[in-house]
Amino acid sequence: MFRKSKCLACHAVDQKRLGPLLKEVAAKYQGDSSAADKLARKIREGGVGVWGQLPMPPQPQVSEADAKNLAAYILSL
Ligand code: HEC
Incomplete structure (x- = not known):
């Protein structure tokens, strides 16, 4: 799901990207x-200022349920 959602364009598990x-x-x-x-919430609505000046764009194509799954996955790493 993570791959499908294009998150990898800006995030990697253990490699610095955007x-x-x-x-x-x-x-x-x-x-x-x-x-x-x-x-x-941040995955779907985007935001800025937690990690730096680069904003995370909103990802409205990600459903609420998918966003919860993605958040749980990320927190499990
Ligand atoms: C265009 C680049 C880009 C894409 C695509 C992107 N992100 Fe981000 N993401 C960022 C940036 C930049 C930040 C840092 C924002 C900040 O400092 O508040 C971030 C922050 C985050 C955070 C940390 C939020 C916080 O408040 O600590 C999570 C979790 C996250 N992204 C998950 C995702 C997921 C899941 C996807 C795919 C659905 C995704 N991102 C797609 C650029 C991106």
Whole structure:
């Protein structure tokens, strides 16, 4: 699903690209029980300022359920 959603254009699991390393994202939110909801919302609506000045564009083609699955996947890394 991650590949299908074009996320890999800007994110890799352990290689720096435009967006933050997904492993770093997982580490940053470790122990934050609201992280899955927060990240699912951010995946669909986009945002900026957490990792730098480069914005994450909104991904409205990702359904709410898919965004939750993606967030859970990222947090499991
Ligand atoms: C055009 C490039 C681009 C694409 C495509 C993209 N991202 Fe991002 N993403 C970014 C950038 C840049 C950031 C850092 C935003 C910030 O600093 O707030 C980011 C941040 C994130 C974060 C961390 C959010 C936070 O608040 O800590 C997650 C999770 C994430 N992206 C998941 C995804 C997923 C899942 C997809 C595919 C559906 C995706 N991204 C597609 C560029 C992208």
